[in-house]
Amino acid sequence: MRTVFCFRAALAPLVGALLAFTALPGRANEGTAVFSDSSRIVSIGGSITEIVYALGEGSRLVARDSTSNYPEEASKLPDVGYMRQLSPEGVLSVNPSGILAVQGSGPREAIDVLKKSSVPYIEVPDHFTHQGILEKIRLVGKALGVDAKAEALAVETDAKLAAAEKQTASIKQRKRVLFVLSTQGGKILAAGGDTAADGIIKLAGAVNAVEGSSGYKTMSDEAIVTARPDVILTMKGGGPPISQEELFANPAIASTPAGADRKFISMWGGYLLGFGPRTADAIHDLAVSLYGAQVTD
Numbered sequence: 459m460r461t462v463f464c465f466r467a468a469l470a471p472l473v474g475a476l477l478a479f480t481a482l483p484g485r486a487n488e489g490t491a492v493f494s495d496s497s498r499i500v501s502i503g504g505s506i507t508e509i510v511y512a513l514g515e516g517s518r519l520v521a522r523d524s525t526s527n528y529p530e531e532a533s534k535l536p537d538v539g540y541m542r543q544l545s546p547e548g549v550l551s552v553n554p555s556g557i558l559a560v561q562g563s564g565p566r567e568a569i570d571v572l573k574k575s576s577v578p579y580i581e582v583p584d585h586f587t588h589q590g591i592l593e594k595i596r597l598v599g600k601a602l603g604v605d606a607k608a609e610a611l612a613v614e615t616d617a618k619l620a621a622a623e624k625q626t627a628s629i630k631q632r633k634r635v636l637f638v639l640s641t642q643g644g645k646i647l648a649a650g651g652d653t654a655a656d657g658i659i660k661l662a663g664a665v666n667a668v669e670g671s672s673g674y675k676t677m678s679d680e681a682i683v684t685a686r687p688d689v690i691l692t693m694k695g696g697g698p699p700i701s702q703e704e705l706f707a708n709p710a711i712a713s714t715p716a717g718a719d720r721k722f723i724s725m726w727g728g729y730l731l732g733f734g735p736r737t738a739d740a741i742h743d744l745a746v747s748l749y750g751a752q753v754t755d
Contacts, residue, residue, distance in 0.1 A: 490578050490580060491580065491597070491600055491601065492600060492601060492603055493555065493556040493558075493578055493580065493601055493602065493603070494578070495555040495556065496518050496555065496556060496601070496602045496603060497518060497555050498518070498520045498552070498553065498554050498555040498556070499518045499519050499520065499554060499555065499556050499557070499558055499602070500519070500520060500521045500522070500538060500549055500552060500554040500556070500557045500558070501519050501521075501522045501523070501526060501532075501558050501559075502522075502523045502526075502538075502541050502544070502549075502557065502558065502559035502560060502563045503523065503525060503526070503541055503559060503560025503562075503563065503582070503584070504523075504525040504526045504527065504528065504728050504732050504734070505560060505584075505594065505732045505733055505734035506526075506558055506559070506560050506582060506594075506598060506734075507519070507522050507523075507526035507528075507532050508526075508528055508529070508532075508732065508734040508735055508736065509594065509595055509598045509599075509611075509734055509735060510558075510598060510602070511529050511531065511532065512595075512611055512734075512735040513595075513598070513599055513602065513604055513607045513608060513611060514607065515602050515604060515607075516529075516531055516532070518602060519532070519535055520535070520536070520552050520553075520554060521535055521536040521537070521538050521549075521552040521554070522535045522536075522537065522538070523537070523538055523539060523540065523541040523544070523563075524537050524539060524540045524541070525540065525541050525728065527728065528728055528729075528732075528736075536552055538551075538552070541559075541560070541562075541563045541564070542562075542563065542564045542565070543564070543565065544563060544564065544565070544568045544569070544572075545568060546568050546571040546572050546575070549572060550572070550575060550577065554577055555577070555578075556577060556578045556579075556580065556601075557572060557577055557578070557579045557580070558580050558582065558598065558601055558602075559579065559580070559581055559582070560581075560582050560584050560594075561581055561582060561583045561584045562584055563581075580597075580601045582594055582597050582598060582601075583597070584733065585733075586652075586653065586654045586656065586657025586658070586733055587657060587661075588616075588619045588620075588623070588661065590657075590733060591615060591619065591733050591734065591737055592612045592615060592616055594733070594734070595608055595611050595612045595615060595735070596608050596609065596612055599611070599612075611735065615735055615737075615738065618738035618739075619661075619737065619738045619741070621738070622661070622738040622739075622741040622742045622745070623661060623663070623741065625663075625742060625745055625753045625754055625755065626662065626663025626745050626749060626752075626753060627663070628752075628754065629663055629749055629752050629753075632663065632664055632665045633664045633665065633688045633689050633748050633749070634664070634665050634666075634667040634685070634686055634687050634688045634689070634715075635659045635664045635665065635666060635667055635687060635688070635689045635690075635691050635748070636648055636667040636668065636682070636685055636687035636689070636690050636691065636714075636716065637649040637653075637655035637656075637659065637666070637668075637691045637692070638690055638691070638692050638700060638705065639655075639674050639692075639693075639696075640697070640698075640700070641700055641701075641704060641705060641708070642698075644708070645676050645677075646676065646677045646682060646708065646710070646711070647674055647675070647676050647677075648667075648668050648674065648675060648677050648682075648685075649666070649668060649673075649674055650666070650668045650669075650670075650671035650672050650673055650674065650675055651666065651668075651669075651671065651672045651673075652672040652673060653672075653673060653674060654731035654732075654733060655691070655731060656668075657733065658730055658731060658733075658737070658740065658741065658744060659691070659744075661737075661741045662741050662744040662745040662748060663745055663748070663749070664689075664744075664745075664748055667685040667686065667687040667688075668681075668685055669685075679709065679710035680710075682708075682710035682711060682714065683710055683713055683714065685714070686714055686715060687714050687715065687716040688715045688716055688719075688721060689716050689721040689722070689723060689748060690705060690711065690716045690717075690721065690722050690723070691723050691724075691725075691744075692705075692722070692723070692724045693724065693725060693726065693727035693730055693731065694724055694725065694726045694727060695726050695727045695728065696727040700724070702720075702722050702724075705722070706720055706722075723744070723747045723748070725740070725743065725744065725747075730744065
C-alpha cells in the first residue's frame with residue numbers, strides 16, 4: 459500500500475521540458491471506450507490497477523506506474539514511473555496494446571504524446587465519491603471488455619460502501635479533520651475541497667476543516683487557527699514522513715483542539731485515498747480512529 463497518488467503533484471516538481479522526440483506514426487482513437495486488443499495493457503494509477511486485479515484480469519497487465527503497489531502481484535510488474543511524471547518513451551517501451559490511465563496522469567505534454575501515438579489510450583475519471591468509485595469500476599471493466607464482471611464488482615462495492623457510510627450516520631458531533639499533506643519548510647500544506655482527502659473525510663462521517671477552497675493549499679497560521687481541527691490526518695508512504703512531534707510543535711497547530719489533545723491519525727496513502735475496491739474498509743478504519751465505539755455495525 460505504499461502508494462503515491464496524483465495529489466502528490468502538489469509536492470513533486472513537474473518535469474521541465476519534455477525530452478525531444480516526436481509522436482509515433484498514426485493516432486490513437488482518444489474517444490475509444492473499449493480496447494480492441496486488451497492483451498498487453500499498461501495501467502496508470504493505483505486504483506486502476508487494483509480494479510483490474512479485483513476483476514480477475516491482472517494477467518492482461520504488462521506494466522504499471524509506481525503508485526500501483528497493490529495487490530502484491532502488481533509490484534512485480536515493470537514500473538514505467540510516477541503517474542505525474544511519466545515518460546512516453548518509458549510507457550511505450552513495453553510494447554503495450556493499450557494504455558489505461560486515471561484522470562490526472564501527467565505531465566500534460568507526455569499525455570499528449572501518448573494520445574497521439576498509435577497505442578489506444580483510455581482515460582478514467584477520478585471522482586472522490588461513492589458513485590465515482592462505481593463509475594471507475596464500470597469504465598475499467600468496459601475498457602477490458604468484461605462488463606459483466608465489472609457490474610458484479612460494482613454492486614458488491616456499492617453495498618460495502620453503503621454499509622461503511624451507515625456506520626457513522628447516527629453520530630451527532632462531527633469531527634473537524636485537517637488533512638496535512640506536507641510540512642516542508644515549516645509550511646502546512648493541507649487539503650481543501652475536490653481532493654481525495656476531502657472525499658474520504660466526508661465518507662467517514664467527518665468535516666473537512668478547510669472550507670471555501672479547492673485543492674491543496676499552503677495555510678497561514680491564522681487560517682489554521684480558524685479551521686479549528688479536532689484531528690490531524692496524514693498519510694504514510696507518500697514521501698518524507700510527517701513528524702507528529704514537529705507538527706504539534708507548530709504554534710498554530712498547537713493552539714487548535716487537535717493540538718491541545720494531540721489527536722493525530724496516519725494511514726497508508728494508497729489505502730486511505732485510493733478510491734477503489736478497498737475504500738469501504740478505509741472508510742471504516744478512519745471512522746473508528748475518529749469516533750471509536752460510536753461507530754456502529
